[in-house]
Amino acid sequence: MLAVAVGAESDASDRVAPGLPIRVWIEGPDGAIARGFIEALSQDHALIHLIDGLDCEAGVEVSVRLSFDPESPTLGLLARVVSSSSPDAGGECELEWEPGNGRAQLASRLGVTH
Secondary structure (H helix, E strand, O other): OOOOEOOOOOOOOOOOOOOOOOEEEEEOOOOOEEEEEEEEEOOOEEEEEEOOOOOOOOOOEEEEEEEOOOOOOOEEEEEEEEEEOOHHHOOEEEEEEOOOOOHHHHHHHHOOOO
């Protein structure tokens, strides 16, 4: 499963490890951690295929770590849950990035210029 950068204005291949999925860890307000992989990623949103549970309702703020490359540090962001479905049914989670913390680094990783 490979990530698709949406809205990138230049080639992001030098910022994302080619052929590797972007791994994700989502920490809910109760401290529980869900794991998954990015299905679609933009500077505003992410669609994540969940490997294990995320018990969060829409509107809940979560902490997120993205791993673009296993050899590089992860990127931390805050997000709001837009929607989430059970991982037992091939669950997905849609997130909307919160302003500030990490957004500029994410835009850089995606090759977005302003």
